[in-house]
Amino acid sequence: MSLKRTHKCGELNASHAGQDVVVCGWVDNWRDHAGVFFVDLRDRYGRVQVVFSPENPPAFAAAQKFRSEYVLAVKASVAKRPENAINKELSTGEIELHVLEVEVLNASKTPPFPIKDYVDVSEDIRLTYRYLDLRRPALRDKILMRHKIAQLTREFFNGEGFIEVETPILTKSTPEGARDFLVPSRLREREFYALPQSPQTYKQILMIAGLDRYYQIVKCFRDEDLRKDRQPEFTQIDVEMSFIDEDDIMSLMEKFVQKLFRQTIGAKIQLPLPRHTYQDCMRRFGSDKPDTRFGHELCDLTPVFQGTEFRAFQSAASEGYIGGLYFPEAVAFSRKQTDDLIALAKSFGAKGLAWMKYQDGAFDGGISKFISDAEKSRLVEQVGMASNGLLLIVSDENVELAQTVLGVIRNRLAAELNLIDESKLALHWTVDFPMLEYSPDEDRYVARHHPFTSPKPEDMGYIDSAPEKARARAYDLILNGNEIAGGSIRIHTREMQEKVFSALKLTPEEARAKFGFLLDALSFGAPPHGGIAFGFDRLVMLLSGSSSIRDVIAFPKTASAMGLMENTPSEVDEAQLKELNIRLIH
RNA sequence: GGGGUCGUAGUUCAGCCCGGUUAGAACGCCUGCCUGUCACGCAGGAGGUCGCGAGUUCGAAUCUCGUCGGCCCCGCCA
Numbered sequence: 241m242s243l244k245r246t247h248k249c250g251e252l253n254a255s256h257a258g259q260d261v262v263v264c265g266w267v268d269n270w271r272d273h274a275g276v277f278f279v280d281l282r283d284r285y286g287r288v289q290v291v292f293s294p295e296n297p298p299a300f301a302a303a304q305k306f307r308s309e310y311v312l313a314v315k316a317s318v319a320k321r322p323e324n325a326i327n328k329e330l331s332t333g334e335i336e337l338h339v340l341e342v343e344v345l346n347a348s349k350t351p352p353f354p355i356k357d358y359v360d361v362s363e364d365i366r367l368t369y370r371y372l373d374l375r376r377p378a379l380r381d382k383i384l385m386r387h388k389i390a391q392l393t394r395e396f397f398n399g400e401g402f403i404e405v406e407t408p409i410l411t412k413s414t415p416e417g418a419r420d421f422l423v424p425s426r427l428r429e430r431e432f433y434a435l436p437q438s439p440q441t442y443k444q445i446l447m448i449a450g451l452d453r454y455y456q457i458v459k460c461f462r463d464e465d466l467r468k469d470r471q472p473e474f475t476q477i478d479v480e481m482s483f484i485d486e487d488d489i490m491s492l493m494e495k496f497v498q499k500l501f502r503q504t505i506g507a508k509i510q511l512p513l514p515r516h517t518y519q520d521c522m523r524r525f526g527s528d529k530p531d532t533r534f535g536h537e538l539c540d541l542t543p544v545f546q547g548t549e550f551r552a553f554q555s556a557a558s559e560g561y562i563g564g565l566y567f568p569e570a571v572a573f574s575r576k577q578t579d580d581l582i583a584l585a586k587s588f589g590a591k592g593l594a595w596m597k598y599q600d601g602a603f604d605g606g607i608s609k610f611i612s613d614a615e616k617s618r619l620v621e622q623v624g625m626a627s628n629g630l631l632l633i634v635s636d637e638n639v640e641l642a643q644t645v646l647g648v649i650r651n652r653l654a655a656e657l658n659l660i661d662e663s664k665l666a667l668h669w670t671v672d673f674p675m676l677e678y679s680p681d682e683d684r685y686v687a688r689h690h691p692f693t694s695p696k697p698e699d700m701g702y703i704d705s706a707p708e709k710a711r712a713r714a715y716d717l718i719l720n721g722n723e724i725a726g727g728s729i730r731i732h733t734r735e736m737q738e739k740v741f742s743a744l745k746l747t748p749e750e751a752r753a754k755f756g757f758l759l760d761a762l763s764f765g766a767p768p769h770g771g772i773a774f775g776f777d778r779l780v781m782l783l784s785g786s787s788s789i790r791d792v793i794a795f796p797k798t799a800s801a802m803g804l805m806e807n808t809p810s811e812v813d814e815a816q817l818k819e820l821n822i823r824l825i826h
Numbered sequence: 827g828g829g830g831u832c833g834u835a836g837u838u839c840a841g842c843c844c845g846g847u848u849a850g851a852a853c854g855c856c857u858g859c860c861u862g863u864c865a866c867g868c869a870g871g872a873g874g875u876c877g878c879g880a881g882u883u884c885g886a887a888u889c890u891c892g893u894c895g896g897c898c899c900c901g902c903c904a
Contacts, residue, residue, distance in 0.1 A: 269865075269866095271862090273862070273863060274860045275861030276861045291863095325862055329864085333864090350854080351836085351854095352837075354853080359837070359865095360839095361837065364896045367896090418902085418904085419903085438904095464902055464903040465903075467898085467903085587829080587899075716904085775904085788897095799897065800895080
């Protein structure tokens with residue numbers, strides 16, 4: 241390479257006119273007009289038009305062979321374009337490069353898909369040739385935004401006196417939470433490391449070590465099934481602070497989020513953010529992470545159906561919950577559309593979904609003929625029906641299940657009926673989560689957040705007597721119906737931690753084996769502390785307007801957790817297995 | 827583990843229901859022409875194991891079963 245780059249393609253503009261420059265980049269497009277040959281040269285910074293003309297015979301001859309994705313170094317003089325040739329679409333559109341000398345740094349095969357944002361390509365091909373997809377401006381810009389958000393994060397936390405500390409990747413398998421990725425130990429046969437689901441215990445121990453304020457942008461690993469917003473390895477902004485309470489954390493994180501929104505998408509966030517209790521969220525929206533960009537709240541219809549003759553509602557009316565959603569916008573729904581909603585409700589565990597249309601003062605269709613006139617008039621009043629609409633009803637003995645199903649339907653209908661103002665940013669905290677949750681599978685209570693979360697002092701008594709009533713000092717940050725961060729004030733005494741372990745049916749022996757180091761640490765003067773973790777990928781996804789987390793990760797896995805470019809996972813040599821004392825059983 | 831959906835030229839898709847010509851289109855690619863285009867234009871051309879494997883049939887891109895892969899969802903996961 242004899243030409244040395246002096247400028248980036250995308251940075252050139254009219255102020256460079258008259259200068260000689262050297263730029264390097266890829267042939268984004270070429271246009272052969274016989275007497276003149278245009279090349280759009282692309283790099284990370286943008287695109288610039290290069291003009292090859294017969295006035296420079298060697299360069300002009302060379303240009304005839306240029307094709308898409310050839311890599312060129314071009315020495316040229318920057319010239320203002322003729323007035324009628326200015327391209328207003330391009331930041332470099334006022335100038336063009338008149339070639340003095342050109343060097344082909346590399347040729348390229350015809351790419352499997354054009355490197356253009358406007359070309360639709362299926363995702364498996366994009367993933368197989370990720371380096372080509374990453375050349376496309378739209379994906380490149382998302383990766384650039386990810387970088388910017390990481391830098392803003394460091395800037396913010398450094399400015400607030402936090403220190404970044406790395407925690408181990410080879411760590412210890414723990415019983416609670418997600419399935420671990422295991423790493424066999426060569427030096428200690430029959431033993432395994434686990435990749436961290438999060439650095440939770442390490443950051444608590446850093447607080448016990450007196451580091452006071454910690455953060456880390458850190459990879460976490462969970463061996464669970466993937467979703468469009470879930471990858472087996474993902475990144476968290478992990479935060480922990482000492483001598484604070486939940487108000488301190490929430491107000492500081494609000495400032496962080498405010499800064500991020502201002503400096504990435506230029507949005508103003510009004511502080512403080514609203515807080516809703518878990519119970520209110522469930523009651524009003526049927527979700528612990530409700531999308532509050534639109535209304536259409538749930539309506540408790542349990543009182544309406546006390547003593548009902550309608551069989552399907554009887555048990556829920558007496559010992560459960562009957563809830564409704566009223567959508568005037570869905571009054572013209574077809575049978576197929578209501579059937580689809582019923583299928584959706586069932587897929588989330590509802591026994592069914594009842595519906596009726598309310599039109600010109602009368603109920604029609606669905607279950608209307610099973611409902612008494614008295615119930616109908618109570619319905620009109622309870623729901624506050626002021627116009628025609630579709631009423632959807634879910635009943636179940638399990639209150640949370642019924643509310644959750646209504647929440648799912650609320651979201652689906654809002655999307656289907658275009659009721660969501662996409663320009664809105666609805667941020668709030670969900671607080672006062674239940675601390676424990678009964679798991680029928682395991683026949684015990686499990687921690688809803690994680691087993692290190694502190695109960696609210698006033699609910700301490702419930703831990704033994706009525707575990708499901710105890711609330712945790714936990715908080716989630718919700719943006720447009722997505723959980724973007726979650727955290728808690730931690731338990732900081734050994735006694736309380738042991739008590740919670742025992743409520744989780746962890747025997748003292750198990751507790752010592754799995755978390756002995758933490759229990760020990762707690763007994764050496766652990767300060768009160770708490771923290772939070774942001775889902776970094778999810779945050780970038782939302783700020784960049786992406787529909788999948790894969791679009792903000794340079795090298796993501798497919799839904800079946802494979803890497804299509806490098807072909808992971810893959811088999812390993814017998815010798816490697818032997819060294820690790822591993823034998824495959826089939 | 828379960829459900830849905832997709833898989834046809836390099837790419838995006840049509841054809842599939844109702845089996846039967848040489849499997850089409852657009853873009854891309856190649857060749858030629860074109861001195862101001864910028865998703866240039868014009869003319870011509872090449873390009874297919876219809877994901878893979880069985881089955882039904884005289885005959886399968888088309889019907890059936892299985893399998894592999896992409897995407898979405900439930901379970902799982904915070």
